[in-house]
Structures are given as C-alpha cells and as structure tokens.
Amino acid sequence: MIDSLINKIIEIQNPACVGLDTDFSYLPEEMRGDTATFGGAAQKIVEFNRNIIDSVCDVVPAVKVQVAYYEMYSCEGMNAFYQTIKYARAKGLTVIADCKRNDIGSTAGCYSKAYLGNTQVGGANLQAFPSDMLTVNGYLGYDGIKPFVDDIKNRDKSVFVLVKTSNPSSGELQNLMLANGKYIYEQMGALVSEWGKDLIGKYGYSEVGAVVGATHPEEAARLREQMPHTFFLIPGYGAQGGSAQMLKVCFDKRGLGGIVNSSRGILCAYKKQEYSGMTYYEAARAACLDMRRDLQNAIGKFGA
Amino acid sequence: MIDSLINKIIEIQNPACVGLDTDFSYLPEEMRGDTATFGGAAQKIVEFNRNIIDSVCDVVPAVKVQVAYYEMYSCEGMNAFYQTIKYARAKGLTVIADCKRNDIGSTAGCYSKAYLGNTQVGGANLQAFPSDMLTVNGYLGYDGIKPFVDDIKNRDKSVFVLVKTSNPSSGELQNLMLANGKYIYEQMGALVSEWGKDLIGKYGYSEVGAVVGATHPEEAARLREQMPHTFFLIPGYGAQGGSAQMLKVCFDKRGLGGIVNSSRGILCAYKKQEYSGMTYYEAARAACLDMRRDLQNAIGKFGA
DSSP states (O other), rough: HHHHHHHHHHHTOEEEEHHHHHHHHGGHHHHHHOOHHHHHHHHHHHHHHOOOOOOHHOSSSSEETTTTTTTHHHHHHHHHHHHHHHHHHHHEEEEEEEEEEOOHHHHHHHHHHHTTOOETTTTEEEEEESSEEEEOOOOGGGGGTTTHHHHHHHTEEEEEEEEEEESEEEEEHHHHBBBOOBBBBHHHEEEEOOOOOTTOOHHHHHEEEEEEEEEOHHHHHHHHHHHOOOOOEEOSSTTTOOOOOHHHHSSSSSOSEEEEEEEEHHHHHGGGGGGTTTTTHHHHHHHHHHHHHHHHHHHHOOOO | OOOHHHHHHHHHTTEEEEOOOOOGGGHHHHHTTTSHHHHHHHHHHHHHHHHHHHOOOOOOOOEEETTTHHTTTTTHHHHHHHHHHHHHHHHTTTTEEEEEEEOHOOOOOHHHHHTSOEEEEEEEEESOOOEEEEEEOOTTTTTHHHHHHHHHHHHEEEEEEEEEOSSSSHHHHHHHBTTTTTTTHHHHHHHHHHHHOOOOOSSSOBSSEEEETTHHHHHHHHHHOOOOOEEEOOOOOOTTSBOOOHHHGSSSSSOEEEEEESSHHHTGGSSSSSGSSHHHHHHHHHHHHHHHHHHHHHHHOOOO
16 A cells, blocks of 8 residues: 555655544534534534545545544544545545554454454454554554554555654653663664565555654654655644654655645644635645645655 | 542452453354344444343453454444443443553543543533543653543543553563663553652552553562552453463552453353353353452452
C-alpha cells in the first residue's frame, strides 16, 4: 500500500493528508442545530466529512481518521467512523486509521482483523473497519506487531508505529538516553526498521512506517538519517505548531519519505479570516491547496 | 474507584477479574449455530457474557473487557461491548475497559470522555462507553495521561498504565537499560508513581495503577518494591503461563496490591476435562472458585 500512496503523492504533488478528527463542535453552528444525541451528532459528522472528502479528494492523496473522535460518540460514533472510511476509500483516498492500537499477540491479532484484515464469523469472512493503513504503538515489542505484519503481507496494507510523537511531553520517555548511547525514540526507530526490513517497496520505503512529529525537527532529522527505508507519518503541522520548514528534514533528496497531516487547520479553516465567505468545505479545499504550496515552497517537487 | 475495588476484593476474598475477551469461537458450538454476520455474532456474544456475568458476579469483584474482541465485530461488536459493560456494572461488578488507549493531549481527552467521562453534544452530557477503569499506554508522556487524571479526580475513576506487559517479547523495549541505570519498565514505573502521587486512597494505593504481567516475576518483584503505592492489574495468569506462585510478589504483606486477570481460563473452562458435564457458565464459576483457591494458597488472606 505504501507504493500506491507514494504514486498518488507524486501524481497530485501533495504529501499531505487531511485529519478527520471531527469533533462535533467543529461543525458550523447552523449544521449542529439543536442536536443533543449521539445518533444526531454522528449523522451530522458523516455529512460534514463527506462534504470535506468530496471537496479535497482530488488535491490530497489520503485522509487520516482519528478514531478517538468517533469513540466519544459511542456506537453511533463508530458507525460514523465506518461510514467515513468507506466513503473516503470509495472516493479513491488512502485511509489511515489513526488508532494507535497495541496489545499482546493474540489481542493485536483482533485489532489487525478489525482494521486491516477480516474477521471470520461462522463460514463468513467479514471486514469490520476496512482501512488501508493503521497507526500502532510498539511498546509491547514484536509479538504485538507481528499480526499486523502478517496482514500487510497478505493484503497489501501498511502500519505506522509511534516513534517520536508530536506532543509537548513526548520527550518524557522517548528522549531518555539508553545505556547503549541511543535515545529511546532512536531505539524504537531501530526496531521499526528491523520489523519492516522485508517489506520494502519500489520507492525504497517499507510498509512498516513510523510516526514522527513535525514539532521535533532535530529528532526527525536524526531519524531520517537512521531510517532511510522508513516512510514517516508526520503529525503536528499547523495547529500544533509544526511548520513546513521544521518538517522538511523528513524528506529525502527526491522529495519523498513522508506524509504530513493537518486536522483542525483544514476542518476549521472556514473559521479563519483568510477563508471568509467560503463554505466549510470550500475553505477546507483552499486550506489544502495553501498547505500544498507551503510544503512545495519548503521541500520542492515530490518525487518528480 | 480503587478503594471500592479493594473493598470488594476484601469482602469476596478474591483479587481476580474475569477477562471478557469473548471471541465468537469461544462460544459453544450449539450457541454459535450457523451465525455468519456481525450482528448475529454480537448478539450471541452478549448473551454468553450475560450468562457468565450472572454466574460469577458474587465470586469476583471485577471484569476486564478487552475491546479488541469487540472492535473486530465492527459497530455491532461495539454495541456488544456497550451492552456488556452496562450489564456488568448493573450487576455490581467493577468494569475495567482494557483499551490501552494513548494519544496526544487533545485526543487523549476524547478517549477519556469515551470511557471515563462524558461527551457534550449540544446541551447534553452523554456517556459513550461508561467504565470504571481504563488501561492506557504511557509512551507519549504526561500530557497524554493528564485528561484521564482529570476525569479520575472529578468522577471517581482509575487507570492502569502499561509498565511491564505479559507477552514474550515485552522485554524487547521494556527491558533495555537506560543510562541512568534503570530499565525502561522501571522508568515507566517511576513515571506512573509520579503521575498518581496525589491520588492515593485509604488503602495506600493510587487511582493511577500499573499493568504488570504475571509472567515476569523478577520484574514484578522489583516494581512492587519500587512502587509501594501503585495497584497492579496483573494479566498473564493461566493460559499465558503465569501462576499464583509467580505473581504473589505483586502483593503486599496485607495480601493487597493487585488484581489478577484470567480470560480464556474462565470463558473456555467448559472445554476442559475437569469441568465436564457443566454448562459454560457453571464451568466459568467453578474456574473462578478454583482460581480463588489457587491465589489464596499462594498469597493467603486478602487484606483481612
């Protein structure tokens, strides 16, 4: 799946994904109305997401759907998650399920079935939340990752393992120094490289990628050097303070190597002065095009 | 919530919880029938769980519901998760949602709303998957934990942070030595102690607990010594190879300090020779009583 994503990035010349972290409060007031139930909120969120997807699907290659923003609306929210990923895939977008799942082997197997594989019920093979890529947390080591790798091999999928996260206190554990002279995030990076070494595609990048925050350029530069075959999912651009200048270290000389996420910066663009007079979905598209320009100015062409 | 749980452990004299990791294949064949849809499987899983809960609710203080086993049955599975936690709480059981959630602060806030707090929709405050306790992963540091701590303070809840997990490759990262002479799992333990230091209840244990696997007695002993105020959620007993002798190091001189999970050993007890002739729920109850005897033989009385 990593080759397909990179193909799209080159075609559209935009290594950006829209984060559908759709909190109900992000919706325009007239759309929220007097909704006061999970079902009502979920329905409106799907409508909002569909309009965003329709409006951006030819200018971005992917969406990242943050499941926490759907779990908080209970079963109805999970249905909105399902409808959103289904619609985005039907529109040709690569869907990254941002779930950061992690558990022991047998349980990680259930998570992999849920998002990347399929679930057997009686004689039927069913898909719970069919996604192309999934974020995972590697704290439990390889047996918690292997079920995902099996589905990657069998079903053309990808994962991104948390290495250096974008949040302010990420260094509390991740930037501690090990006795071997490496930082924990570097060690996690080394594990991720190892886990993905047999899954490298035509552009030289593995199906086992890494989450590397745009807000930590020094660490990102070290990781890019250390992990030349690992594709980065880069959160933290925009609302969290990461800039194109800060994250350009994640890209190789061809302008490849990462996909940059923006969530609130796109979904809530319509609230900004610079996009006034536009609908929320027109503003989202304009913000995607501005983000592309910003990334191009910092990085240049992408793989061309 | 930790004091309520310990009260129940002392009352019932059983520091055990039943893991409702209910894979559809665990159900008796005649119950599965020719079910081949998510909705059908979900309905049967709820029926199975309710019968287990009815049968064990006076001999165990808590259930741990592993969400991966519900996510794999899509939205219908999440509804089964909801029905299960609702039923268990109505029966007086403490519900531990085993979700190992983790993310940056704003997103961790959504997860906390989903499981411990409530979600605002318009003027309504709604509960998505109301649980008493939640497992979380601390790789992102404190700002990914703080939203849970806020709900703990406001709503009498608890969390368990992964420290030393029960799986075979847990040492791949967790047992690396830091430059400061501590193992990573000990450092995570130190962070967990710090995060919970203002939330210590009447038994001397904090609302911020730790997941410490029964399968690693040496590490568990070090952590018990290092973290005298941290309550342990102890997976790995039974099917994963952990024994009462191995995990007794998690308990203090009063016989308090942990709750031991068993999943397949209880849910699938009916398949074992020793419980033949029993229904699955009778076998589950018998297995809970056997587990209590086993823990009592190794540890003694619990807080009495």
